[in-house]
């Protein structure tokens with residue numbers, strides 16, 4: 146790669162600067178993960194995520210990149226979730242020509258998630274344009290199209306966990322397990338020049354200690370700087386046993402009432418986890434065998450990938466000595482076609498898992514419209530609901546919500562089971578970063594709403610003595626060759 150070409154949005158490093166890292170997203174918010182790393186030899190983007198949920202996310206996603214896409218050398222993705230990967234097709238459309246690095250299982254999931262994301266953007270734009278045509282407004286372009294996603298997927302270079310990979314002169318990275326979802330990694334990045342080496346760790350999204358289907362996270366030992374996620378920085382989750390207990394109770398009661406149970410799920414991770422718990426509860430005879438429907442083509446494909454990547458489970462089995470086969474409900478039906486989905490409208494006493502997980506789109510909206518107004522319905526919330534989403538409104542006790550532009554009254558019982566998060570809670574985050582702090586690493590908190598990361602910062606200070614930095618979009622951290630190695634700069 147040699148010395149970077151001149152291009153918009155990049156800056157020449159100062160003489161004493163070894164690395165410059167610019168916070169381009171997920172700084173004071175959960176989604177839109179994006180961090181630009183510049184060295185004397187290369188410019189690498191770590192994550193290239195969509196903004197989701199927040200009020201201005203659509204406009205934010207449409208904004209031009211802060212840099213010239215063609216001037217970027219490579220992209221590194223911590224995992225496949227679209228808030229970390231979903232702007233990659235736009236980057237490719239805008240002229241990015243380099244490679245996209247990720248773990249092997251992430252590569253498979255990216256195939257599912259990026260194609261789906263592109264499809265949603267195409268469909269949304271088509272609907273919006275029909276409206277605009279009728280009112281004589283100018284037509285819109287989709288954020289990107291399926292063809293852009295296909296071109297992005299061709300640029301993937303996939304790596305096993307634990308292997309050190311040289312991305313450019315003096316820049317090496319390594320993916321280590323973060324749990325969270327299949328393929329999710331924390332990334333260690335070493336930058337060296339003229340006998341000085343500095344190291345940055347990107348935590349990515351960190352999973353929980355007791356996730357049943359993936360191997361535990363492996364916190365890196367030392368670094369100069371660590372970017373730590375803080376999605377649940379303000380609290381610990383309820384214990385998993387307690388939450389599985391609540392799930393059992395919710396399912397038993399709902400079935401007794403004769404209504405349907407709607408479980409909005411993230412297609413990747415949560416869907417497979419919930420199926421696993423229902424299967425486990427059935428086999429332990431804690432709940433009757435229930436008719437369970439997985440109504441999400443994407444969740445079905447992800448379920449197949451979790452089954453295929455059984456090596457992760459085998460590793461987990463050898464690490465823990467216990468059997469870790471994913472169990473699934475005995476009466477599980479996979480609804481692939483829209484017709485199969487629509488047949489569920491006439492059913493009672495069914496457990497329906499459908500996406501999107503925050504009720505912002507997808508087939509779950511149809512099920513909510515059909516069932517929310519019935520008193521016999523239970524909605525079981527098992528995942529994070531970002532501000533501004535329909536899921537958050539339901540959790541907040543809204544009496545009426547709008548679905549497809551129509552008001553729908555909420556008579557259903559809405560239960561929130563807080564313990565199923567794919568994200569580490571406060572103590573787990575502190576536990577993960579403790580060794581890094583002890584090695585002298587400075588901490589920057591990302592991927593969290595402001596109050597949550599402020600709470601995590603306070604906890605880190607109390608428990609480790611570390612003063613964590615809370616960057617906003619546009620802030621920069623500079624790693625120096627001499628003197629204080631890590632210098633934070635507010636919007637230079």
Ligand SMILES: [Zn+2]
Nearest residue numbers: 224226325350
């Ligand atoms: Zn994630």
